[in-house]
Amino acid sequence: MGYRHPTPIQAQAIPYVLMGRDVLGVAQTGTGKTASFTLPMLEILSGSRARARMPRSLILEPTRELALQVAENFVNYGKYLKLNHALLIGGESMAEQKDVLNRGVDVLIATPGRLIDLFERGGLLLTQTRLLVIDEADRMLDMGFIPDIEKIVAMLSPVRQTLFFSATMAPEIRRLADMFLQNPKEITVSRPSSVATTIETGLVVVDEADKRRVLRRMLRDDAVQNAIVFCNRKRDVDVLYKSLVKHDFSAGALHGDLPQSVRFATLERFKSGELKILVCSDVAARGIDIGGLSHVFNFDLPFHAEDYVHRIGRTGRAGRSGHAYSLATPYDRALAEAIETLIGHAIPRLEVEGVTQLEWSEESGTRGGRGRGRGKGKAPDRRGGKPDRARNDATPAEDKAEPVAPPQPVSAPVPPPSPAAVPAEAASPRRSGPNRQRDRDRDRHAEDGISGQNGTVIGFGDDVPAFMTLPRRGPPSCPVSMR
Structure with missing residues (x-):
């Protein structure tokens, strides 16, 4: 691969991974974190074979592109070793992924969603997984994968080695590390959230x-x-x-x-x-x-x-x-x-x-102009989402006020019509959507003789369910006060 000297994160992490200790690695992006856990994994896994549907190690990645890249690195690094891997990501055929798992894999590289999906379908067992790698933990946090990570960790054996890598160390990442790791070796090779000097x-x-x-x-x-x-x-x-x-x-x-x-x-x-x-x-x-x-x-x-x-x-x-x-x-x-x-x-x-x-x-x-509305002055949407651009960019309310209709002469109040004079459709409250369609179907069935006030039911013969013979409920008898 052209490597001559290890990067700082590789030089410090690889020995502790080979010792079997949990590792918490924090290093800025582009410093070789992938090789710092992939290379010692190859050394550890080269001594035995995998069983069907029981991967020996698991690498969790937040995105499909990252999972694919780690799989490519595994193939390149382990070119002369008799180790195999499986890529478990969304957007690909699950049947093909299950076939690979059934043949037994040493390294399973997966995104959390597809892994949980396959596990719940019974296509995967994690009881023999002795090495867990959580890569790009801060990205997992940003994408909302932490509940899935917690669920996956609960599927694993408590007797395992866990490697936890992140580019930043926010307080929430620290809490997760304390939850997943046991007496880890913490390795920090750069100031959190620093930019490479190159x-x-x-x-x-x-x-x-x-x-x-x-x-x-x-x-x-x-x-x-x-x-x-x-x-x-x-x-x-x-x-x-x-x-x-x-x-x-x-x-x-x-x-x-x-x-x-x-x-x-x-x-x-x-x-x-x-x-x-x-x-x-x-x-x-x-x-x-x-x-x-x-x-x-x-x-x-x-x-x-x-x-x-x-x-x-x-x-x-x-x-x-x-x-x-x-x-x-x-x-x-x-x-x-x-x-x-x-x-x-x-x-x-x-x-x-x-x-x-x-x-x-x-x-x-x-x-002005084509602004996309990312300023701090915008109020959040009431639904908890992003600011409503249409509302913020709209014409002020005073410029869009509707014309006020002239006052109408006041006339004597008209007495309400008697119930007999009100059509059935108008007597019932106005409904829309499926409720309105259901009322129409009920009225049409009543007119066709399917169901009526007299309890007549057509279509069941002599075996009519008792509830079908009940009289239809009429409108409420108590008057409604209108204010």
């Missing part, structure tokens, strides 16, 4: 309407060999991808709503050099290793500051130099300050030829 960063503040034009100008720089462009929203990925293709860029799109086969094919085309630019969401922000990636562009500043560290960590890996540039609008000041607080230093302004940079705006909520 990455050159820069920030460009422009108007929202100019962001695509500025990005195209930056992508046309001769120094850009290949690049990943990150957007916050999936719909923005599609819009930006179409814009770049329209301007003759060799680009592809990658986000979670695409079919799995398309995601794999696009990623392979980008790795092979067929595509020069990959526009993606944060599905590719964690752990994806693109050899020789020269640039990362943040078309949107991430909502969560820690995602900035993971995004730009796709470049400058394994000691190589890289470039990570971000675009922002004057209204993104809070996002930029959160990132700078996390990484411990300011992001320098980047000078781009032909581009005039703007200053931060004191406003935080509203923006």
Whole structure:
């Protein structure tokens, strides 16, 4: 593989993994965490064989792309060993995955959802799993997989070795580590949420309407060999991808709503050099290793500051130099300050030829033009979701007030009609949807003689159920007071 010297996380973690101890590893992205647990696993597993449906080790990954990448590394590292593996991810045939498991696997690489699904179907036993790896734990937390992880850990034997790796160490990650690990060896090779020193960063503040034009100008720089462009929203990925293709860029799109086969094919085309630019969401922000990636562009500043560290960590890996540039609008000041607080230093302004940079705006909520509404001033939606763009961008209420109808002359009150004069349909409360259709069917059946007030029922013969002969319930006899 061309490795000559271990990285700091590899040099410190591998000996303790070989000792059989639990390990809590914290290292910034791009420092070789995958090899730090894969290589000693191969050493440990090479001494025995696996049984059918009983994997000997389990590696949990938050995304399908990460699981596929770890599987590729396992194949490369264990090329001359008689060990096999299975990839258990969504979007693929479960029947084929079950066939591989039935032949026995030494290493099972899985995403939590598909693993629990197969286990509940009876296609998997975890009682013989003696080695558990939880990779990218902070990403698991962000994606809401922690309840699934807890459920999976409960399926395993308590006599096991657990390896817990994360790029950051938030308090919640610490709590999870204390829950899953027993007397672990803690290894921290970098300050939490730090940026690799080999990455050159820069920030460009422009108007929202100019962001695509500025990005195209930056992508046309001769120094850009290949690049990943990150957007916050999936719909923005599609819009930006179409814009770049329209301007003759060799680009592809990658986000979670695409079919799995398309995601794999696009990623392979980008790795092979067929595509020069990959526009993606944060599905590719964690752990994806693109050899020789020269640039990362943040078309949107991430909502969560820690995602900035993971995004730009796709470049400058394994000691190589890289470039990570971000675009922002004057209204993104809070996002930029959160990132700078996390990484411990300011992001320098980047000078781009032909581009005039703007200053931060004191406003935080509203923006003109094509604003996407990410400011702090927006009130959250009552349903607990994202801010309602339509409500915030709408015309003020006083400008949309409906005309007031002129007052009508007051006349003497009209007495209510007698019940006999009110049609049956109007007497009952107005209903909609399936309830209204059910009332119509009931009335039609009554008219056809299927069921009536006299209890006559047609269709059952002499064996009529007693409840069918009960008289129909009429409207309530007590008067309703109208106020």
